[in-house]
Amino acid sequence: MPTSFNQSVIDEFRANSGKVGGYFEGGDLLLLTTTGAHSGVQRTVPLGYVRHGDLLMVVGSNLGSDRHPDWFHNLMAHPQVRVELGAEEFEALAVPAEGARRDRLFAHVVSKEPGYGEYQRSTARVLPVVVLEPDTTSADEGPSEVANLADKLMEVHVWLRGQLGRVREEVETHFAARAAHRGPGEPPAPGLGLQIRQRCLAFCQSLEFHHTSEDAHLFPGIEAHHPHLADVFERLRAEHRTVARLQRELSGHLTDIAGADPEAFRGELERMSTELTAHLAFEEETLLPLLKEIPFPPAGPAT
Structure with a gap:
């Protein structure tokens, strides 16, 4: 279950089309819903995000701890996730970046949000950079309206x-x-x-x-x-x-x-x-x- 703090942020986010106050006021925030790796239960967490061109990215910082956050383990077991961004909601594929590409993207993240650099310096764990790819599979051949x-x-x-x-x-x-x-x-x-x-x-x-x-x-x-x-x-x-x-x-x-x-x-x-x-x-x-x-x-x- 989400912590009471997370739940209050989630409730405020949904009530105000993505706008929240307090610690996150003015920040870039989204809601990520994953499926539990072992439980199969859906879990929603508020996360900061960074854009790079058309890419939408979140970082598994876990405040610089030595273990990946639970939501990262979930998306590695169940890659399809749901993203809430402002008043928009969409399904996405969660793909951690690899190798040199991960390093380039993380450098961009740090240039926008230096705090992630501090988190990386506090742990030997390589912080995952996860790209959230909206599901844009073409449905041109499918029905324009589902009636039956x-x-x-x-x-x-x-x-x-x-x-x-x-x-x-x-x-x-x-x-x-x-x-x-x-x-x-x-x-x-x-x-x-x-x-x-x-x-x-x-x-x-x-x-x-x-x-x-x-x-x-x-x-x-x-x-x-x-x-x-x-x-x-x-x-x-x-x-x-x-x-x-x-x-x-x-x-x-x-x-x-x-x-x-x-x-x-x-x-x-x-x-x-x-x-x-x-x-x-x-x-x-x-x-x-x-x-x-x-x-x-x-x-x-x-x-």
């Missing part, structure tokens, strides 16, 4: 395809930079290891949630009204199990993306991409006609 369950399914599928595309692009960029690098030191291009890890993890967690919800709620409800489609639903469930196995294999490679074998990683990603793309297409072909008659969101009880 078919529209909602397509909205989720478009998001999943977009995220998978971004993962593949970043993997190719990362391995191309590694292959082109000559000499000692880091590759000249910014390292993408943690970025790939965070995006893959966010994608896999969203996909797992989507498939679990379908297996537990969507499929049984439709199957009860369309028993002649039992074979279709058995195939969809089997495909869910196949995709889940591929996700686990891919996650094994993510434990050390920097040292991963490029061909092995590409192979796992390609297999999952092929299986998932075919699965989504089959699901749309069979389920969309049935779901168009079901309004979304569902109507509430009559009053």
